[in-house]
Amino acid sequence: MSTLLTVRNLWVTHPGDQGDFVAVRNVSFSLGRERLGIVGESGSGKSTTGRAIMGLVGALGRVQAEELRLGETDLLALSERGFRKLRGRRVAMVLQDPKYALNPVMSIGHQIAETHRAHMRAGSRAARLAALKMLEAVRIRDPERVYGLYPHQVSGGMGQRAMIAMMLIAEPELLIADEPTSALDATIQTQVLAILDELVRVRGMGLMLISHNLHLVSAFCDRVLVMYAGRVVEACDSGRLHQAQHPYTRGLLAALPELGHRRDILPQLQRDPAWAAGA
Ligand SMILES: Nc1ncnc2c1ncn2[C@@H]1O[C@H](COP(=O)(O)OP(=O)(O)OP(=O)(O)O)[C@@H](O)[C@H]1O
Numbered sequence: 294m295s296t297l298l299t300v301r302n303l304w305v306t307h308p309g310d311q312g313d314f315v316a317v318r319n320v321s322f323s324l325g326r327e328r329l330g331i332v333g334e335s336g337s338g339k340s341t342t343g344r345a346i347m348g349l350v351g352a353l354g355r356v357q358a359e360e361l362r363l364g365e366t367d368l369l370a371l372s373e374r375g376f377r378k379l380r381g382r383r384v385a386m387v388l389q390d391p392k393y394a395l396n397p398v399m400s401i402g403h404q405i406a407e408t409h410r411a412h413m414r415a416g417s418r419a420a421r422l423a424a425l426k427m428l429e430a431v432r433i434r435d436p437e438r439v440y441g442l443y444p445h446q447v448s449g450g451m452g453q454r455a456m457i458a459m460m461l462i463a464e465p466e467l468l469i470a471d472e473p474t475s476a477l478d479a480t481i482q483t484q485v486l487a488i489l490d491e492l493v494r495v496r497g498m499g500l501m502l503i504s505h506n507l508h509l510v511s512a513f514c515d516r517v518l519v520m521y522a523g524r525v526v527e528a529c530d531s532g533r534l535h536q537a538q539h540p541y542t543r544g545l546l547a548a549l550p551e552l553g554h555r556r557d558i559l560p561q562l563q564r565d566p567a568w569a570a571g572a
């Protein structure tokens with residue numbers, strides 16, 4: 294399988310009043326045209342890893358790595374201008390919260406059409422048709438009506454799907470989906486995952502699916518990375534997750550509810566400071 298993304302020994306540091314804060318440390322993985330899940334508790338560095346690949350860690354954040362490569366492109370050597378060309382077209386990120394990704398003063402359909410025009414150099418009529426088709430593809434029931442609505446006029450789940458439509462319309466090689474289905478109910482969640490799945494299988498897109506939901510990730514993805522305190526503590530095929538070795542992963546697995554099993558006492562995850570030190 295051809296490698297789309299190579300991340301070797303990635304570190305992301307943010308300066309703070311009490312010294313530097315290391316959000317991501319020594320993270321290495323590669324991604325082909327497959328579905329890679331990243332799980333881990335809040336603050337473990339999942340989104341920061343995605344943002345580092347997009348060149349979006351912020352003006353003060355520092356990204357260091359031995360290698361950070363998208364296909365032939367060396368992301369470590371890329372200027373802000375280079376990243377702007379890359380973003381959207383070659384790698385896109387569905388952000389955790391659509392409120393920050395959608396423009397509040399432009400209608401939903403218009404923003405999707407504009408994205409299409411900017412990246413595909415299409416005319417306005419073709420862009421409108423492509424946007425309507427994409428709204429339909431993300432299972433928005435009345436695309437013509439939703440096209441003209443502003444972000445504050447749609448529900449959270451519709452906003453999330455509109456953002457997914459915007460990110461997919463330029464047909465990126467790599468999609469980083471950060472909790473893309475967290476505001477959706479179970480049926481629509483399944484539909485959105487089916488769309489992402491089809492893009493991976495049919496178009497050969499690479500997908501990084503960031504989630505705190507171990508069940509979802511292990512059922513949907515080919516491989517899973519488990520992060521803890523900025524590190525990858527476990528990397529394995531989804532099918533082998535039950536054989537995971539790291540005590541944090543074992544703790545997560547033990548805490549998953551099982552249908553048909555009643556538990557009187559919920560297991561508590563016991564953390565060991567040595568995990569953060571890389572043990
Ligand atoms: N710009 C920043 N400045 C300072 N610290 C930051 C910045 N961005 C992220 N961090 C810190 O880095 C750590 C990792 O954050 P990140 O957003 O990657 O976590 P996450 O795993 O995505 O969590 P969640 O599941 O809550 O989304 C957190 O402790 C966060 O406070």
Ligand SMILES: [Mg+2]
Pocket residue numbers: 339340341389471
């Ligand atoms: Mg996050």
